[in-house]
Amino acid sequence: MQQAAVNPISDRISLISVSSTMKVASDAEKLRSEGVDVVDFGAGEPDFPTPENIKQAAIRALDQNFTKYTAAGGTAELKKAVCERHAADFGTDYKPSECLITVGGKHVIFNLIQALINPGDEVVIPVPYWVTYKDVVNYAGGKCVFVDTDEAAGFTLTAAMIEPHLNARTKLVIINSPSNPSGAVLDREEFEKIFKLTSSRGIYMMTDECYCKFLYDSEPFSIASLPGAKDTVLVAGSLSKTYAMTGWRIGFGLVPQAIVGAMTKLQSHSTSNPTSISQKAAVEALRGPQDSVKVMLAEYHKRRDFVVQRLRAIPGVQCAEPRGAFYAYPNLGVLIGKNGIDNTLILSERLLQESHVAVVPGEAFGTDKHVRISYATSMTELERGLERIHQFVVKNA
Numbered sequence: 001m002q003q004a005a006v007n008p009i010s011d012r013i014s015l016i017s018v019s020s021t022m023k024v025a026s027d028a029e030k031l032r033s034e035g036v037d038v039v040d041f042g043a044g045e046p047d048f049p050t051p052e053n054i055k056q057a058a059i060r061a062l063d064q065n066f067t068k069y070t071a072a073g074g075t076a077e078l079k080k081a082v083c084e085r086h087a088a089d090f091g092t093d094y095k096p097s098e099c100l101i102t103v104g105g106k107h108v109i110f111n112l113i114q115a116l117i118n119p120g121d122e123v124v125i126p127v128p129y130w131v132t133y134k135d136v137v138n139y140a141g142g143k144c145v146f147v148d149t150d151e152a153a154g155f156t157l158t159a160a161m162i163e164p165h166l167n168a169r170t171k172l173v174i175i176n177s178p179s180n181p182s183g184a185v186l187d188r189e190e191f192e193k194i195f196k197l198t199s200s201r202g203i204y205m206m207t208d209e210c211y212c213k214f215l216y217d218s219e220p221f222s223i224a225s226l227p228g229a230k231d232t233v234l235v236a237g238s239l240s241k242t243y244a245m246t247g248w249r250i251g252f253g254l255v256p257q258a259i260v261g262a263m264t265k266l267q268s269h270s271t272s273n274p275t276s277i278s279q280k281a282a283v284e285a286l287r288g289p290q291d292s293v294k295v296m297l298a299e300y301h302k303r304r305d306f307v308v309q310r311l312r313a314i315p316g317v318q319c320a321e322p323r324g325a326f327y328a329y330p331n332l333g334v335l336i337g338k339n340g341i342d343n344t345l346i347l348s349e350r351l352l353q354e355s356h357v358a359v360v361p362g363e364a365f366g367t368d369k370h371v372r373i374s375y376a377t378s379m380t381e382l383e384r385g386l387e388r389i390h391q392f393v394v395k396n397a
């Protein structure tokens with residue numbers, strides 16, 4: 001008879017938890033499959049289709065049998081297109097040798113942190129944070145150092161908030177502007193001050209530019225464009241949101257050549273290359289017309305205004321104004337402690353089961369009174385879902 005392994009799961013895997021955003025999606029999907037009319041504010045992905053020119057490029061790749069392995073770190077053509085796009089948008093001067101193509105933005109962040117962080121290294125992460133940072137740092141054996149931001153000022157981050165947390169063990173500071181989940185945008189002046197703090201101490205700064213094109217009141221900017229930035233600034237990019245390409249799985253890193261080498265080594269033993277067809281589509285996304293990005297931004301802007309105004313109309317609810325991305329992060333503290341709603345995990349579960357609205361609990365992002373609402377969905381769904389949230393709050397507060 002065969003013996004079952006005593007501890008089937010490695011200690012390493014127990015350092016990470018299930019992504020809450022994925023859990024919400026599966027809970028909502030389960031209800032939907034039972035025939036329930038669920039309004040889904042959980043999904044962090046554009047509701048727009050991938051633009052036609054990008055799809056056509058993928059069809060051409062198939063027709064031309066571009067369906068084999070490519071170099072593990074991506075094709076030379078795509079690396080060049082990434083560098084050229086970044087240069088055109090932000091005035092940077094990366095070379096293809098400083099670029100790595102990955103299987104989505106999450107993959108570049110995972111590989112970067114595994115390539116960089118030793119056990120005990122400290123990584124500074126502003127709160128609220130995107131779920132994945134914490135888990136990938138834990139997985140690498142690093143120590144997360146969380147920094148609070150100012151909710152009253154729209155979850156603003158300043159250099160003064162970061163500075164007290166930097167010490168000899170700090171290896172990396174993670175900046176995500178615009179932020180998932182709050183939509184906060186780091187002002188250029190503060191960004192530069194944080195860069196001075198980190199670069200002068202030889203600390204790396206990872207700038208997650210996943211939402212860099214979705215800004216409502218400021219111009220796109222990359223900290224990597226500052227003179228001397230390329231030594232310590234690590235750009236994590238993704239085509240997922242910018243070009244409505246979440247399913248295609250293309251991300252990229254713009255980092256010093258030695259780090260490209262380390263990340264490529266890791267990638268060569270795990271995923272190997274990102275899908276060849278997606279890489280061809282990504283070249284078209286980056287080199288082709290950019291109008292679709294503007295169209296999406298205009299639509300998100302309209303929805304942002306509606307969502308914030310509608311949330312603020314709910315008694316007891318506050319909502320900081322998101323200045324970018326496509327999330328609102330309202331404070332529903334008015335419900336915590338009422339009617340058995342002890343935390344936002346219970347709140348989100350009750351909202352889903354009783355009012356059939358899916359949101360992501362703030363606990364996933366490091367705060368205890370908020371939920372994340374994705375407004376990458378139609379106005380009709382926003383109207384329906386926000387009315388349900390309104391009724392839920394009135395009933396339970």
Ligand SMILES: Cc1ncc(COP(=O)(O)O)c(C=O)c1O
Pocket residue numbers: 044103104105106107130176179180208210238239240241246250251
């Ligand atoms: C802040 C942030 N960074 C990176 C990503 C990664 O995106 P993807 O792996 O879909 O390219 C996401 C996705 O939600 C995100 O919100």
